[in-house]
Amino acid sequence: MNKKRIYLDKKILLSFFIAVFFFSLSSCQPKQVKIPEPPADRHQPHDYIGKKGMVVAAHPLAVQAGLEVLKKGGNAIDAAIASAFALNAAEPFASGIGGGGFMVLFLAQENRVTVINFREKAPAQAHPSMFLENGKVKNDWRKAHGLAVAVPGALAGWSYALKKYGTMQLAEVMGRSIQIAEQGFPVSKTFSQINKDEYEKILLNAGATSPYLNQGLPYEPGDTFQNPDLALTLRHIISQGWQDYYKGEIAQRIVEAVQNKGGVITLADLSQYSPTEQPPLKGTYKEHTLYSIQPPGSGGLHIIQLLNITEHWPVKSWGFNSPEYIHHMGEALRFVFADRARYLGDPDFVTVPVEDLTSKKYAAQIAQKIIPDRLQDDYPYGRFDENLMEEENTTHLSVIDEQGNIVSLTQSINDFFGSGIVPDGTGFLLNNHMADFSPQPDSINAPNPYRRPVSSMGPLICFKEGKPFLILGSPGGTRIFPSLTQIIINIIEFGMSLDQAIEAPRFYTYSAQGKARNLFMESRIPPESVRSLEQIGHIIEIRDAFDKFFGGAQGIMVLPKKKILLGGADSRRDGSGAGY
């Protein structure tokens, strides 16, 4: 009995030691961040939950990269830059070091909001008529040509943010992106579809052997996408410093690639690039205060305009996506687009009447002009470039850390897969943001040396009673600010949760040359609303139920009383989020 007991005790002890041994082994391994699985139906609204910090981005691997940094003690800026690098590897068709963007930062300790503008710039040889051929705009080549490439700003902007407001070194935040590029990941349906959509451009500029094609054909869902060239480039940046991108070997390769495709970027253009730090643009909606970016980013300005106009309407009693609401918002959008074409340019070179455009007085004038039961005969004349219509592109990420620091970052290489040009052996795509300039030489937004083209981006942070309430942004070309405005109204007026607000059906319209254009709607908008709108003169164009044409918003909502963070990620793309 005793012997048996001793034997049993030994057995228990042995099991205990084995368990301890394996536990200690597993705790030595780098811990995998658990990202909660969204519902099987990815369009079903799903709020990610966190207590201390949260990252929401357009790809789960980018979320993982940011969350790891937060858990290691990095702040929101460190995490945002880690996610931004990871997006270059995991969602390379939408953003990366070949592009640019804007970020809005809230620095909790200083209780201050600031903006870093790392939008691309035109090269020195840019000129207003560079996109004309025999006096006509040549749209067939201007987006997939060397002339489409603007001087990239992403790496300089991220490095600036990290150095000034982060706590980590570049190498510390780049690890995960290198791993993603080297090890690869399964291609999603979204990736595959976009890869197929842009096949012609990729074949033309990147070539059949590019990592962006799978043996010369687009990737299928489930294929593994690896980008060893990008991993090498990122390692090179760590060893040589980010300045190498602007002055060293990488710069040389960028210039060669762009010039081989007919572009005009020089080493001098790259070496002269610098991001700028600016005060945010501020607006209010009822008891909420909103901070976003200044022009040439137009998203923030137009969101403020639209919210100012909306303050004049009983939208809550009209009801969500009621004909009254859609009609009034549609008309407001048409006025805003007219303003956009008339006034928006790079404020370093032209005067943009930001204060006038965002004033409550001006909004009241527009609200008064809107007729409840018919369309305007005429809108102020504009030169809105209709060829920008189908861009879906760009990406947004939102981050908050335990101290309450916030980053709302939108970045892009413009069209999906940018210009399609990949500098030799580097694995990254160059933007085609020169196409965001107007091709019309007399436009306020015409290309000129060193100018930044107007952008629709609008990363924002919204405050309620002086405290951060909502961190939000979206891709989607000119749908960015219409979609973000709708999400804000869905939350504030229609009482939706964050992800309900993001997933809710959207609409979009605009004006061009003073005339109303079609009203685009996701097919989930009720047919009775569609019929009523048709009856008062709208020409309706129905899009898919969850159409990435309308963007892919990523947001975080802060509920201070409940001490909870809610994350919302758009199922129109591969949005994901995680908190801890």
Add this chain to the structure above:
Amino acid sequence: MKKSLIVLLTVFSMATVHFSSPEEIKEDMPRFEQPLLITSAGQSADVQIAGVLAKRAGLTSTLSKGATEKDLANIKTLVLVIGVSMKGLGAAGLDVNQETERVKGLIDAAHGHNTPLLCLHLGGEARRGTLTDQMITSFLPFAQMAIVVKSGNTDGLFTRICEEKNIPLLEAERTADAVELLLQVFKLDQLNPE
């Protein structure tokens, strides 16, 4: 060793394609001849993919996204790649109605020239949707044969139309597998000249 592995893999992939097809290549199936005119119904980039597949299959083809009747001269097979892309339509300066009219006109003209129609759908599940489905419903019934990537037919739309109209339907597991089907379709023709 390496050679045998390649042979084994090739045989395996051919077998996969063969077994995935709801229809086998039969001798009484329509025969297609070269040269081909490859065009789009919906202006998606899938038409470019079709061009590459045809090239890989060694077929003599002309690719014209916006082909009209005049492009049918000396053409023995019209290949219609169905898939609507709003972006593609925008770039071509067309709306869906204009594109539909063009394709209708082209199919009528091909019928007048006794040029058989081969429909392709290469974009899989992602290239389905209201507008693409309208094009499939409108144009597939005029085809003599259809080749689709399997994930684009999970709801059986192609199967239904093809069964109703007695159109042979071949399915490829992946886009790249369509090369093998194209080879078979055109080889059959070479083996059994009219």
